[in-house]
Amino acid sequence: MMSENKLYTVSIYTENNTGLLNRISAIFQRRHINIESINSSISEIENVSKWTIVVKLAEDQMKKIIGQIEKQVEVIKAYYHTEEETIYxxxxxxxxxxxxxxxxxxxxxxxxxxxxxxxxxxxxxxxxxxxxxxxxxxxxxxxxxxxxxxxxxxSGRIAVTKTPMEITKMLEAFQH
Known part of the structure; x- marks a missing residue:
């Protein structure tokens, strides 16, 4: 059974590298998924960028895309959340x-x-x-x-999650 399309907020923590935007948008483009909005900014962690992307798709597709995004060398971690799980x-x-x-x-x-x-x-x-x-x-x-x-x-959406993100602990190792 196919799951229904929902709006997801994708948070991607990355090193700040040239060309990454093209590769990430290509992941969505290949699947004919329209990006509703995209925002890039510094994150709570020094030298780490946070991208916030809003897309509408089925959850099984979303999981596959997160896997593809995380295969990019510069991507540290990617998450997806529903509307109810975010403050935006x-x-x-x-x-x-x-x-x-x-x-x-x-x-x-x-x-x-x-x-x-x-x-x-x-x-x-x-x-x-x-x-x-x-x-x-x-x-x-x-x-x-x-x-x-x-x-x-x-602007594109800016968002934080209602639940804690474990990214900060994970990145302490990344910084040292």
């Missing part, structure tokens, strides 16, 4: 025209209700920042679309 956020920026004077009160209400933050304001435009769940960001995008969005960008 996305971040976005909206650039909007400043001359919406007559609709300003409505925009002010949208900003306040969404807990968005004004990053910068000048004569031509203002920029809003919003962090939250994708659904919150999509709602704000729909509300602001009525006023005209000049530019919009959204």
């Amino acid at each position: 956020q996305e971040s976005c920026l909206f650039k909007i025209k400043s001359d919406l004077q007559f609709e300003e009160r409505q925009i002010q209400n949208i900003i306040k209700e969404s807990n968005a933050r004004i990053v910068t304001v000048n004569k031509e435009f203002f920029v809003l920042e919003k962090s939250g769940r994708r659904s919150e960001i999509e709602l704000l995008h729909r509300e602001l679309s009525a006023f005209g969005i000049l530019q919009f960008t959204r």
